[in-house]
Amino acid sequence: MPEKIVRTRFAPSPTGFQHVGGIRTALFAWLLARQNKGHFILRLEDTDKVREVEGSADHLVKSLHWLGLEWDEGFDKGGQFAPYKQSDRLESYKLWAQKLIKSGRAYADPYTQEEVDGFRKDCEAKKKPFLFRDHRPDNPPKWDGSQPLRFKSDPKDRTWHDAVMGDMHSGAEANDDFVLIKTDGYPTYNFAHIVDDAEMDISHVIRTQEFVSSTPRFLDLYEALGLKQPVLATLPFVMAIDGKKKLSKRDGAKDVLDYAKMGILPETMLNFLASLGWNDGTEQEIFSPQELIKKFSLERVQTSPARFDEQRLHWMNGMHIRALDQDELMKLCSDYWPNEAKDAGEDYKKQVLGLVSERLKLLSELGELTSFFFADPNVDDKLKGLILGETKLEASKAKKFLEVSIKTVESSDFSVDKL
RNA sequence: GGUCCCAUCUUCUAACGGUUAGGAAUCCAGGUUCUCAUCCUGGCAAUAGGAGUUCGAUUCUCCUUGGGAUCACCA
Numbered sequence A: 001m002p003e004k005i006v007r008t009r010f011a012p013s014p015t016g017f018q019h020v021g022g023i024r025t026a027l028f029a030w031l032l033a034r035q036n037k038g039h040f041i042l043r044l045e046d047t048d049k050v051r052e053v054e055g056s057a058d059h060l061v062k063s064l065h066w067l068g069l070e071w072d073e074g075f076d077k078g079g080q081f082a083p084y085k086q087s088d089r090l091e092s093y094k095l096w097a098q099k100l101i102k103s104g105r106a107y108a109d110p111y112t113q114e115e116v117d118g119f120r121k122d123c124e125a126k127k128k129p130f131l132f133r134d135h136r137p138d139n140p141p142k143w144d145g146s147q148p149l150r151f152k153s154d155p156k157d158r159t160w161h162d163a164v165m166g167d168m169h170s171g172a173e174a175n176d177d178f179v180l181i182k183t184d185g186y187p188t189y190n191f192a193h194i195v196d197d198a199e200m201d202i203s204h205v206i207r208t209q210e211f212v213s214s215t216p217r218f219l220d221l222y223e224a225l226g227l228k229q230p231v232l233a234t235l236p237f238v239m240a241i242d243g244k245k246k247l248s249k250r251d252g253a254k255d256v257l258d259y260a261k262m263g264i265l266p267e268t269m270l271n272f273l274a275s276l277g278w279n280d281g282t283e284q285e286i287f288s289p290q291e292l293i294k295k296f297s298l299e300r301v302q303t304s305p306a307r308f309d310e311q312r313l314h315w316m317n318g319m320h321i322r323a324l325d326q327d328e329l330m331k332l333c334s335d336y337w338p339n340e341a342k343d344a345g346e347d348y349k350k351q352v353l354g355l356v357s358e359r360l361k362l363l364s365e366l367g368e369l370t371s372f373f374f375a376d377p378n379v380d381d382k383l384k385g386l387i388l389g390e391t392k393l394e395a396s397k398a399k400k401f402l403e404v405s406i407k408t409v410e411s412s413d414f415s416v417d418k419l
Numbered sequence B: 001g002g003u004c005c006c007a008u009c010u011u012c013u014a015a016c017g018g019u020u021a022g023g024a025a026u027c028c029a030g031g032u033u034c035u036c037a038u039c040c041u042g043g044c045a046a047u048a049g050g051a052g053u054u055c056g057a058u059u060c061u062c063c064u065u066g067g068g069a070u071c072a073c074c075a
Helices: A020-035 A056-067 A090-102 A113-125 A189-199 A209-225 A256-262 A266-275 A289-295 A310-322 A326-333 A339-343 A346-359 A363-374 A381-388 A395-411
Strands: A007-010 A039-042 A106-108 A149-151 A158-162 A166-170 A179-181 A204-208 A231-235
Touching (some): A007 A020, A020 A231, A020 A266, A090 A149, A090 A179, A149 A209, A158 A231, A209 A231, A256 A266, A339 A363, A346 A363
Parallel strands (some): A204 A231
Antiparallel strands (some): A106 A149, A158 A166
8 A cells, every 4th residue: 555645734824924833833744744755735724804914925925935945735826726725715615514514413503692602601600611512402593604503513532643742532521512614604713624634635734732622623523524534743832932821923922034134044943943842862953954854753743842042043043154155154144234335345245254254143243243344443532532632533643542542441440340 | 610731950952661860052160262253171050749650760650739722703
């Protein structure tokens, strides 16, 4: 039997920029696909029209391009299972929904929003967990799209295997009747991603921990739809610097392209993100993208969360900068020269770069590190006046200026305290 | 509150049930380099707590504690 081809996907929703946590998920999915000569698919999960942010898709494409995480099929370039944008796939979801209705596994939710909220509050007051299925209507109306379509869950104990987390289990409480199709006609994530993964023949679903608690529902849905479940791989969170919360935009996570602006190299970012939750078991710390592809394995992914430590990122960037040859570095630096250097010749700049490349951690440091190579220093007139009694500094006087300065410094008590 | 996940230095992490618990970032002390940086040497620093299994537990089991996630017509 031929080994099934590995097909992984990255499926963000267009709600703004990509932060490094999301990118790490993309990276691991990409690594797995590349390692197995499989396909990496970029899908856009744009079913929440309220949260959608203009320009997100372009920004996403730009971010992945910068990192070199190229995809084989995607919402912007098509492919065998196009379209790859959920809002273009509504017919598919309706078809699968009809199947569920026919088999008695989906029903129209007859309640108003207020009624459901009432049920919920009731349970809260009684300190009981709220389960929609306790309010399942006996004779639901025929679904006409004006009501939410709900999944009729099959609550039971479930066990499953996660390629990273190992054996997992959950009780029947984890299953409930969730919404499949909203009243705006769009499917929910819970429904849409299952349908898409199946139709796009995704072999490995890689995502972060927040979905663990919904996994029993996904399993329920696979069963009801008669679909084979893909390999599930759950990644630990990338935590914010303070280590208290998963990294998120709300708590100040940075746009991955901000790191590009700072002069973090893409290979540094990939290396660093890979090191957050994965290592090859040796003491090697610096990996090229090619080495990552070769050595990555889901089995060696951690189960515990890691913090995003920028200090370590900067160190790693220095290591990657030093691994470049001067010509490559020269090319990358082109946007980072100080204003003073705009009239300087390439050869001169190259020499300057040679002098500072050893100490560069971020390309954006190039300006302050080199500006004095391109401009005469600005000597404070007041200081000159103080020492020489005059403010004009000609070549003949410069020597005297320095001599006096040295004497002044030497004769003073040049100690930390005095300073 | 229900359900679920997690737990080694400050941080990222290594350790077939047997190691003086290793490496890396940071910090400190030296050395090399006319400065800085690079580089080299050394140092500080951890198995959350308690039971159990075992000749032996960072590793397996249970409890406690702590942290996190999720309980939406968001993903």
